[in-house]
Amino acid sequence: MSAIELYEKLSSAPDDKTRARIIAEAFEALEERYPHLADVATTRNLRETELRLLKEIEQIRADLTVEIEKNRTEIEKIRADLTAEVEKNRTEIEKIRADLTAEIEKVRADLTAEIEKNRTEIEKIRADLRETELRLQKEIDKVRLEIKAVEVRLTQAIHRQTLWVVGSVGAIIAFIRLLEWLLTHLPR
Numbered sequence: 001m002s003a004i005e006l007y008e009k010l011s012s013a014p015d016d017k018t019r020a021r022i023i024a025e026a027f028e029a030l031e032e033r034y035p036h037l038a039d040v041a042t043t044r045n046l047r048e049t050e051l052r053l054l055k056e057i058e059q060i061r062a063d064l065t066v067e068i069e070k071n072r073t074e075i076e077k078i079r080a081d082l083t084a085e086v087e088k089n090r091t092e093i094e095k096i097r098a099d100l101t102a103e104i105e106k107v108r109a110d111l112t113a114e115i116e117k118n119r120t121e122i123e124k125i126r127a128d129l130r131e132t133e134l135r136l137q138k139e140i141d142k143v144r145l146e147i148k149a150v151e152v153r154l155t156q157a158i159h160r161q162t163l164w165v166v167g168s169v170g171a172i173i174a175f176i177r178l179l180e181w182l183l184t185h186l187p188r
Contacts, residue, residue: 006022006026009022010022010023
Protein backbone atom coordinates (compact mmCIF):
# COMPACT_ATOMS: atom_id res chain seq x y z
CA MET A 1 0.00 0.00 0.00
CA SER A 2 1.32 3.43 -0.92
CA ALA A 3 1.34 6.53 1.30
CA ILE A 4 -1.44 8.17 -0.81
CA GLU A 5 -3.70 5.17 -0.44
CA LEU A 6 -3.07 5.20 3.33
CA TYR A 7 -3.95 8.91 3.47
CA GLU A 8 -7.15 8.43 1.49
CA LYS A 9 -8.24 5.51 3.69
CA LEU A 10 -7.51 7.50 6.85
CA SER A 11 -9.37 10.59 5.63
CA SER A 12 -12.39 8.60 4.51
CA ALA A 13 -12.55 6.54 7.71
CA PRO A 14 -15.77 7.26 9.61
CA ASP A 15 -14.38 6.89 13.12
CA ASP A 16 -11.20 6.52 15.19
CA LYS A 17 -11.58 2.81 15.57
CA THR A 18 -11.52 2.32 11.81
CA ARG A 19 -8.54 4.71 11.52
CA ALA A 20 -6.69 2.71 14.21
CA ARG A 21 -7.39 -0.52 12.31
CA ILE A 22 -6.10 1.07 9.03
CA ILE A 23 -2.92 2.24 10.82
CA ALA A 24 -2.44 -1.24 12.34
CA GLU A 25 -2.83 -2.83 8.89
CA ALA A 26 -0.30 -0.37 7.45
CA PHE A 27 2.21 -1.29 10.22
CA GLU A 28 1.55 -4.96 9.58
CA ALA A 29 2.17 -4.49 5.84
CA LEU A 30 5.32 -2.53 6.69
CA GLU A 31 6.52 -5.34 8.98
CA GLU A 32 5.77 -7.93 6.31
CA ARG A 33 7.72 -5.89 3.80
CA TYR A 34 10.64 -5.26 6.21
CA PRO A 35 10.43 -8.13 8.73
CA HIS A 36 13.68 -7.33 10.58
CA LEU A 37 13.47 -3.64 10.78
CA ALA A 38 14.93 -3.75 14.28
CA ASP A 39 17.99 -5.46 12.87
CA VAL A 40 18.62 -2.83 10.20
CA ALA A 41 21.92 -1.09 10.90
CA THR A 42 22.13 2.60 11.26
CA THR A 43 24.93 4.82 9.96
CA ARG A 44 26.28 5.15 13.48
CA ASN A 45 26.29 1.36 13.92
CA LEU A 46 28.02 0.95 10.57
CA ARG A 47 30.65 3.54 11.49
CA GLU A 48 31.29 1.85 14.86
CA THR A 49 31.59 -1.55 13.13
CA GLU A 50 33.89 -0.08 10.50
CA LEU A 51 36.14 1.47 13.19
CA ARG A 52 36.17 -1.76 15.16
CA LEU A 53 37.04 -3.76 12.00
CA LEU A 54 39.77 -1.25 11.09
CA LYS A 55 41.21 -1.59 14.58
CA GLU A 56 41.11 -5.40 14.30
CA ILE A 57 42.72 -5.21 10.83
CA GLU A 58 45.51 -2.99 12.19
CA GLN A 59 46.03 -5.38 15.10
CA ILE A 60 46.13 -8.38 12.75
CA ARG A 61 48.49 -6.48 10.46
CA ALA A 62 50.79 -5.73 13.41
CA ASP A 63 50.61 -9.35 14.58
CA LEU A 64 51.35 -10.57 11.07
CA THR A 65 54.30 -8.18 10.77
CA VAL A 66 55.72 -9.53 14.04
CA GLU A 67 55.05 -13.12 12.89
CA ILE A 68 56.63 -12.45 9.48
CA GLU A 69 59.73 -10.97 11.11
CA LYS A 70 59.90 -13.93 13.47
CA ASN A 71 59.54 -16.34 10.53
CA ARG A 72 62.08 -14.36 8.51
CA THR A 73 64.58 -14.69 11.38
CA GLU A 74 63.87 -18.42 11.61
CA ILE A 75 64.19 -18.77 7.84
CA GLU A 76 67.52 -16.96 7.87
CA LYS A 77 68.74 -19.23 10.67
CA ILE A 78 67.56 -22.32 8.78
CA ARG A 79 69.15 -20.99 5.58
CA ALA A 80 72.45 -20.44 7.42
CA ASP A 81 72.25 -23.94 8.94
CA LEU A 82 71.45 -25.46 5.55
CA THR A 83 74.28 -23.54 3.90
CA ALA A 84 76.68 -24.82 6.53
CA GLU A 85 75.33 -28.36 6.09
CA VAL A 86 75.63 -28.09 2.30
CA GLU A 87 79.22 -26.89 2.60
CA LYS A 88 80.00 -29.71 5.02
CA ASN A 89 78.43 -32.23 2.63
CA ARG A 90 80.22 -30.66 -0.33
CA THR A 91 83.55 -31.02 1.53
CA GLU A 92 82.74 -34.65 2.35
CA ILE A 93 81.71 -35.31 -1.26
CA GLU A 94 84.93 -33.76 -2.55
CA LYS A 95 86.95 -35.93 -0.13
CA ILE A 96 85.04 -39.05 -1.19
CA ARG A 97 85.47 -38.08 -4.85
CA ALA A 98 89.23 -37.64 -4.33
CA ASP A 99 89.44 -40.99 -2.51
CA LEU A 100 87.44 -42.72 -5.24
CA THR A 101 89.54 -41.11 -7.96
CA ALA A 102 92.72 -42.31 -6.25
CA GLU A 103 91.25 -45.78 -5.82
CA ILE A 104 90.15 -45.88 -9.46
CA GLU A 105 93.60 -44.81 -10.61
CA LYS A 106 95.21 -47.49 -8.41
CA VAL A 107 92.86 -50.18 -9.78
CA ARG A 108 93.48 -48.91 -13.32
CA ALA A 109 97.26 -49.09 -12.78
CA ASP A 110 96.95 -52.58 -11.27
CA LEU A 111 94.78 -53.75 -14.15
CA THR A 112 97.13 -52.23 -16.71
CA ALA A 113 100.08 -54.00 -15.10
CA GLU A 114 98.12 -57.27 -14.97
CA ILE A 115 97.08 -56.88 -18.62
CA GLU A 116 100.68 -56.22 -19.66
CA LYS A 117 101.84 -59.24 -17.64
CA ASN A 118 99.17 -61.41 -19.25
CA ARG A 119 99.98 -59.98 -22.68
CA THR A 120 103.66 -60.90 -22.16
CA GLU A 121 102.70 -64.40 -21.03
CA ILE A 122 100.37 -64.78 -24.01
CA GLU A 123 103.13 -63.70 -26.40
CA LYS A 124 105.50 -66.19 -24.76
CA ILE A 125 102.90 -68.95 -25.06
CA ARG A 126 102.31 -68.03 -28.72
CA ALA A 127 106.05 -68.16 -29.38
CA ASP A 128 106.23 -71.54 -27.62
CA LEU A 129 103.27 -72.76 -29.68
CA ARG A 130 104.91 -71.60 -32.94
CA GLU A 131 108.16 -73.30 -31.91
CA THR A 132 106.29 -76.49 -30.95
CA GLU A 133 104.33 -76.34 -34.20
CA LEU A 134 107.56 -76.00 -36.23
CA ARG A 135 109.20 -78.83 -34.28
CA LEU A 136 106.14 -81.05 -34.75
CA GLN A 137 106.01 -80.16 -38.45
CA LYS A 138 109.67 -81.19 -38.80
CA GLU A 139 109.00 -84.41 -36.93
CA ILE A 140 105.93 -85.07 -39.11
CA ASP A 141 108.01 -84.45 -42.25
CA LYS A 142 110.74 -86.73 -40.89
CA VAL A 143 108.16 -89.46 -40.10
CA ARG A 144 106.68 -89.07 -43.59
CA LEU A 145 110.13 -89.51 -45.10
CA GLU A 146 110.73 -92.56 -42.90
CA ILE A 147 107.34 -93.96 -43.96
CA LYS A 148 108.24 -93.37 -47.62
CA ALA A 149 111.62 -95.07 -47.07
CA VAL A 150 109.89 -98.00 -45.33
CA GLU A 151 107.37 -98.18 -48.19
CA VAL A 152 110.23 -98.24 -50.70
CA ARG A 153 112.11 -100.89 -48.72
CA LEU A 154 108.92 -102.91 -48.30
CA THR A 155 108.17 -102.62 -51.99
CA GLN A 156 111.72 -103.72 -52.77
CA ALA A 157 111.52 -106.55 -50.21
CA ILE A 158 108.18 -107.66 -51.62
CA HIS A 159 109.66 -107.48 -55.10
CA ARG A 160 112.72 -109.51 -54.04
CA GLN A 161 110.49 -111.93 -52.17
CA THR A 162 108.29 -112.26 -55.24
CA LEU A 163 111.35 -112.88 -57.38
CA TRP A 164 112.67 -115.39 -54.90
CA VAL A 165 109.31 -117.15 -54.71
CA VAL A 166 108.95 -117.08 -58.49
CA GLY A 167 112.53 -118.28 -58.82
CA SER A 168 111.98 -121.01 -56.20
CA VAL A 169 108.75 -122.10 -57.85
CA GLY A 170 110.53 -122.09 -61.21
CA ALA A 171 113.39 -124.15 -59.75
CA ILE A 172 110.94 -126.61 -58.18
CA ILE A 173 109.05 -126.89 -61.45
CA ALA A 174 112.33 -127.39 -63.29
CA PHE A 175 113.38 -130.00 -60.75
CA ILE A 176 109.99 -131.74 -61.06
CA ARG A 177 110.32 -131.74 -64.87
CA LEU A 178 113.84 -133.04 -64.59
CA LEU A 179 112.60 -135.80 -62.33
CA GLU A 180 109.78 -136.50 -64.70
CA TRP A 181 112.16 -136.59 -67.58
CA LEU A 182 114.50 -138.80 -65.69
CA LEU A 183 111.68 -141.09 -64.65
CA THR A 184 110.42 -141.33 -68.12
CA HIS A 185 113.86 -141.69 -69.78
CA LEU A 186 115.66 -143.88 -67.36
CA PRO A 187 115.31 -147.55 -67.56
CA ARG A 188 113.34 -149.17 -65.01
